[in-house]
Amino acid sequence: MQALVIVAHGSHLNPDSSTPTYEHADTVRAVGAFDEVKTGFWKEEPSLREVLRTVESDDVYVVPFFVSEGYFTEEVIPRELRLDGWDVADWDSDGTSADHAVYTAADTGQRVHYCGPVGTHDSMTDVIVRRAESITGDPNVGDGFGLAVVGHGTERNENSAKAIEYHAERVRERGRFDEVQALYMDEEPEVDDVADYFESEDVVVVPLFVADGYHTQEDIPEDMGLTDDYRKGYDVPAEVDGHRIWYAGAVGTEPLMADVILERARDAGADVGDAVEVVRERTRKTEAAASGSSAAGD
């Protein structure tokens, strides 16, 4: 038997923090590629300490629902899961290239295939583009549009900026959008000045965050001038200094994220059959519904 365990941060305060994790877990569960699909959290339950014992499978694929490699993926998660002999060098990563490594969980004896975070997987680039399609309601969006990928800067985590730059570059290479720019919350180029970095009138702004919360719902909308008070919400698109800003909210809420999770597990050796293709197709269908959620607020 094989199990998929998605591990995420969660929150003691924000009831919606876990929602994307649950939704993607449900999508993967529905395709039946795994005998068991579970979620575990740093701040919610089951905790990272106890999630492995909630599945019966001997082989457990653990996919961190985090945007970048760093403190959580390299220190907290392996420690809390009790991965025997964990060594970050086993990932042999340059900061965005972690793939997977196999360990035994000290408390349960399960074989744990510990994967790199969703945020640095190549297919994440597709999700960013899909997010742009969802928020504009245009499956061919690109022509005449700029796209900004937004993240924390290096202040909190050097690899976080690397992941942003990595995907921005990959979207740029595809040549689909007129301009592509990485922007940051706490360093240059700053998201506050979004209008200065684009010639295009229309700019899609996609924050590389796994869940909506304080940063994506309060900070960034106010910093960009979409609204002077996040509680009042904002328009999509919103006029800012002669640009139409299509603010997408956290990319992690995009249904296609389920595909990234699956691909992470598949890359680590999980037998997922044709689930990747099925999920790609199914999440396209739910996209119309997803793009309805625009303005944040309460």
Place this chain on the structure above:
Amino acid sequence: MAELAEVDDEQFAALKSAAEEGVQFDGLYAHYGREDYDRDPDAYAFGSPAGEHTKLDAEAFREAAESAPRYVSNWYYWERVVEGHGTPRRAFLRWLEGAPSDMRDESGLGVEDRYERLAAGTSREWGQLLVRTTVGDRGHRRYEVRHVDDEGAPLDDLDVHESPLDAREVAKYDPKGRYRPLKTAPSLQRGWAFTDLDGRDLYECVDAFYPATVANWYREREGALDVTHWEETAERQTGIYDVIDELDAEAVERIAATCCVDSQCLKRRQWDHDEDDEIDVPRGDGLFPCREPCSLVVAAARKWTTLEREESHSYEFELTPSEKEQLEELVDAVADNRVDEIREADVYEGANRYRTRYLREKLFDEDGNLAGVATERE
């Protein structure tokens, strides 16, 4: 014979083929071939507490099975539907209907007794959950989950769910619509039911309400609960929680009394300061154990660590006896979550809103300082 059969054909076929290996389960015995000297090498044997039949040909074997149909369907349910020997799920499902553990020597109800009880529905509590087990067609158990306080409520009055994972949403908010960050807090809302679940879905449902509680309960009854005590948890922390190992034993005891008693959490605290240093606070009467300080406690401990770093100062206030008592009542009301119960006009309660506003008018200066005395900070 066949049209009168109580034993399902598929189940009988499964038993017949299992008999070749030999079946011994919950009082049922079925065997094919020679096992000892007085048995016929080409015959079946079938036994249950109702009697033993030996030297049976295939037809007589079927007839013997028909004499104890419950034993057959019971075997099929546990060995072909539930399976999962040595899993918390199986142990929990067996516990729900009072069956003996099949892992250990343990007494429990026999098959006939269980079927009688299952026919009427048999219930067990798990935290604030009431799990009711019934036996449906062909011995398959069906499970229903609802709030313990909704025990007698007609289903029509409840929000009925079929998907066990809906439990995540039900468990997310308390009756006042506030987020529940601790799943085992005794603050589950009422008014819902999960019906017609099979064993797997039941386990999924219970695990969504109270994650990992069944797994840890199981480990505990198998004598294998891996308790992690405060000291080890505190020392393991890094980042912003690195500081919590500063807290002294008394503060840790206060934390256990604050967060882990039955009024706040339904888990039974099994962790102590360390293995040799028990915390002198009631552990609670919960069915399922708490094996380690949870993330909520760790996060709160971080705040208490910084608060405990402060030195105390002497302040001088003038309070009437009733004002002093009112402050005490206020603290009690908040700590015991009674604020909402105090009626608007009940000015006899110290934590009444008008009483409190009056006290503030009288005692606080415009900067919010009690009795006009400034807070001293270094």
